[in-house]
Amino acid sequence: IIVGVPLWWRTTETYRAWLPVSQINELSNLQLQLSAEVEVVFARGTVTPEQQKKVPLTQIQDEEHTVDGDLFINAVCLVVTKIRRLQGNICLKCVFSRGHSFEVQDMDVYVGQRRTALLRIGAQMRVGKTLDQLLAHLEPRIKQVLQVMSFSHTDISAALSDRVRLSPGNKESIADSMRTFKSSPGYEITFSLLNPDPKSHRLHWDIEGAVQTYIQPLLTKLASVANFSIDSQTLYYAMLGVNPRFDSSLSAYTLHSDSLAHVINPVEARLGSNAASSNPVLNFLLYVPDAHHSPLYIHDRKKQEVPSNAFHSPRWGGIMVYNVNGFYGPEAVFPVDVNINMAKVMGVFLAQLRLLLGVQSSTAPSGFLVAPCGSNGLADWELDRLMWSRSVENVATATTTITSLAQLLEQIGNIVINDNIAEQVSSAVTSLQLAVAELETGNLRFALQYSKEAILASERAFFDPSLLHLLYFPDDQKFAIYIPLFLPMCVPILLSLLKIVSDARQKRREKQAKKD
C-alpha cells in the first residue's frame, strides 16, 4: 500500500498548471472606468479676466452607465478649464466662443474635423452674468459634445452586445449594433465584380487605382485600429439568387427589398473563403446585370428606387448594382467593352465600409453641425470614438473568453492544463489589466493595443487543441477498468466484515445474557 497508492496516484493524475483564478474572477465583474479629458478654451472676451482667475482648474464629472447587472462602466469626464496642455493622448477641446465666427445662425455647436468643437454662448448669456451661471450653462453642452465625440451609452452597450442581452423591443438599436463587424485584429476587404454575362459585356474596372485613391487613405488612418488587406476578383457567370421582376411602368427590372435577403447565398458559394488568413472578410460586390435583365433597380419598402442602387448586409458587406445598358445602343455588337466609373462605385462602397466598421453610428443631436470629413474620409474624433468602442469591446470579449475558460477548467477536472496554456492565460490577464488601466487614464492607443493582445492570447488559450485530449474521457470508462479489479476483491472483504459485525453482536448478546 505504501508503494502502490502513491504510484497509482502519480500515474493517473492529470497535469494541471496553476491559473490565476482569483484575478480572473476579479475581471469577470468587469468594471471599466473610461475617462476623457476635455479642455475648455474660452475665446477672448467671453469671460472677464477676473472671472478667468476664478474658473476652477479641473472639474470631474462622473457618469455611471450600468449595463446589465454586474457590469458597469464608470465614465469619468475630466473637464479641465483654462488653457493648459495636457499629457494625455486624447484631449477634446471645446472652444467656447462668442459666436461671431458662425455663419449658420441656428447652429449652437460646430464639430470640427480634428478634435475641436466650437460652442456658442446663447444670446441671453452674452452680457454680465456671473461665472457660476456661465459654468452651469456650459455643463450640459459639454456633456452633449462628449457624447457625440467620445462615447455614449448606446455605443457602450453596442460594444458590449456580446456580453449583455439587449432589452427586447428596441429593434432599431439591435439592428444598429449588429451591423458593425465584431472587433478583430485584422480585416480582409474583398471587392468582387460579378459579371453574369461575359458574352455580352466585357467589363473593365480600374480597381487598383480606385483602391489607391479612395479606400487606402481611410485604411491608413484606421491602421492603429486594425490591419486591413485588400484584394479583388472578377467572377463570371455569378448569378443572384432572385429573379428580378419586370416593371413595365419603368421598363426596368426591379429587385424588392424583401427579396434582398435571398440574393447573397448563391453568390457567396462563388466568393470563396480567404485561404491565407482567418480574419473576417468584408465583401463588396459590384453586380452588373446581364443584357437581358437590364436595367435593374433596387426598390425599398415604399417601392421607391434606392438612389445609390446598393444595399448592405450586416456583418457581411455590401452589394451594388451597376447598370451598363445605357452605354451602348440597341444595335451594338456583342461583346461590348465597358469601363466602369469607379468614382461612383467607390463612393457607395466607402460609405458602406464606414458603416460596417462602426464609424459614425449615432446621429448628432439637433443644433450640432458636423464638419464634412476630409480627404481621408475620417475625422480624428471619429477615430477616437471607434477606438473607445473597440477597446471596450475587446476587453469585454477577452474577459468573457478567459472567464468561461476558467469556469470550464474548474468544472471538468480531467482536462490537462499545459504550461503554455497557463502562460497564455496569465499573459491575457496581465494585458487585460493593463488595458483597463490605460482606459482609465485615457490612453486610447495603448488601451487598444493591450486589449488586442489580450484577445489574441485568450483565444489562443481557449482554442488550444491540447485541452481536448482528455476532455471526452468519461468516468464510466474508469469504472470499467476498476470494477473488475475491485468488485471480486471486495466481496470476501465485505462478507468477512459482515461476519465480524454479526459475531460482535452475538458476543454482546451473550454478555448481556450472562449479566442477566
Add this chain to the structure above:
Amino acid sequence: MMPVPSSVPQPKDDFQEELVIRPLHSGDIYASFQFRTLWETDFMRGNKVSHYRLFPKSLGQVISKFSVRELHISFTQGYWRTMQWGQPFLPSPPGAELWVWFQDSVTDVDGTWKELTNVLSGIFCASLNFIDSTNTVQPSASFKPLGIGNVTDHRFLRYATLPREIVCTENLTPWKKLLPCGSKAGLAVLLKSEKLFHSSFHSQAVHIRPVCQDWQCKTTSWELRQTLNVVFDLHTPGQGKLEWSLFKMFSRTLTEACPLASSSKIYIDITDDPQGEQFEVSPATHLLSQAMVLGDRRTFSVYDLTQQITFGTVRSLNLLIRWKSRDMLRPLLHAERYVAGYGLQTGEIHTLMYNNHPYRSFPVLLLDSVPWYLRLYIHTLTVTSKGKDNKPSYIHYQPSKDRVRPHLLEMLVQLPPNSVTEVTVQFERALLKWTEYTPDPNHGFYVGSSVISSLVPSIVAMDTNSTREQPLFSSFFPCKEESSYFMRVYTEPLLVNLPTPDFSMPYNVICLTCTVVAVGYGSLYNLLTRSFQIEEPSPGLAKRIANIIRKMRGVPPL
C-alpha cells in the same frame, strides 16, 4: 460615359481550354481536358498581388502567402494501365499526390509545408491534412522544377502521396470552381460528376508554375494548368465496330466556347487512319494538326469552338466516332511492383522496370518512398537485369526514423535494351501502437507508388521550338533535346498487411488479470482470515437416512 475601345487596357491574362480524345486500343476512350490560365504577374519578389481577374483568388493567395514557386497536385481514382492504354499525357499515381517547390526566401520549409497542406485540403475538400512528416520526402533528383528557375536545392522541395485517398464529387466541385467560366460555358459543361466518376480511370490535377512569356524569356508569367483525364469503358465486347459520341460519354453536347477563352479546341486522335478507312468522324472537319506527343508523331482532327461554324445549324456539337479496333505500339517504358513473401514478419518489395526499346538503353531514376513501419534492409537491395547484376550509378538513401520520417530511396539505373530490370529489397514489418492503426486495419496499409522518371529516346525527331503554337497537351514537360522526351511512370501502390492486434484486447486483458488477481486475492484472504477447527466428520448418507427413518418411527437415532 461611352465605352472607348482604344482606352481599354490589354488584359494581362489569358485563358485557353482544350479537350483531346483518343480511342484506346483496348476499346476504351481516353478524354483529356486541359485548361490553362496564363497571368503576367510577379508573385516572387514579395510585392503583394491582390487583384485577380481570370486567375482564381484562392490559389493566388496560397502562392503569395506561402511563397510557392511551383505547386503540383493531383487526385486520381483508379490505376492507369500502361500496357493496355499506352502513355497518358500527364501521369499521376492513384490517390492524391502533392509536390511543391518553395522559393528560397522561405526559412521554415517544414512549417510552411504543414500550413500549406492544411489550406489546400480546405480548398480541394480532400484529406491532404494527413500529410505530415511521416509521409513527406525530399527527393534529390526525381522532381525537378518544371517551370523556369534553376533552383535545384532540394531543401525547398516537398513531395508526398496519399495512396488511400478516395476521389469523388466533392473534390471535383472545388476544382471546377477554379475555372473562370465555372461549369457554365465552354468545355467544362461536359464535366458532370455522374458520368465522370462512372469510369475506369479518373484523374484531376492542378499545376502552377512560372513560365516564360516569350522565346527570349524577357518576361515571366504564371501558368495555372488544370487537367482532368478520364477513361471511359464504353466498349461492349462482341461487337466489331466501336462507337462513341460526346453525348454518350458526358450526357451533354457542346453549344459554345467559354467567352473568356482565347482558344477553345477539341482534338481527336486519328493517327492510325488519316485516310478515313477505319475511322468515321462526324461532323467531318478538314482541320488537321500534327503534334509530337511522347515521342510519337500523331495526327489530330481539330474542332475550333470559337468558330461559330463548328456548331453547324443545330447550334450544338455532338462528335461521333466509329472505329475498328487495332494494335497499339508497346510503350517503351513501363513498370510494375508487388510485395512478395509470406507471414507477417518479413517481406520483399519487387519493382520491375521494362525497357521495350529494341536497341537503345537509357537511364531511369527510381524513387521509392516507403513508410517507416516497413523497415527496409538496404543491404538486401539487388538490381538485376537479364540475369546479371546491374549496379546503379547513383543511390540516395535516407533511412527512416520511427514515427518521424519515411524511407527515401532514389537511384539511377541504366536499363539495357529490350530487358526487364528487377529491383528487390527486403523489409521487416514493425509493430504499431494501438492508436496508430488506421480505421479498418485488416484491409492493409498502403505504400505509395514508386516514381520512375526518365528521358526516353524518341523514335521521331522532336520539335523543341516552344514559341510555335502547339496544343496544350503536348507542352507540359519542357523538352530540351530533340532525340528524347521526358516521361514519368508511376507503379501500382502496394497494399501491405501489418500484424494487427485484436482491438478489444486491452479490455480483455484488464478483465482477465483482474479476475486472476481477485481469485488469488480471495483465496489468500480466506486462508489468512479463516480460523481452522477440527470438525466432527459428518455421519454418512446411509446413517443419516436411517436416522430420519428412526426419527419418524420415534426411535432414538443411532
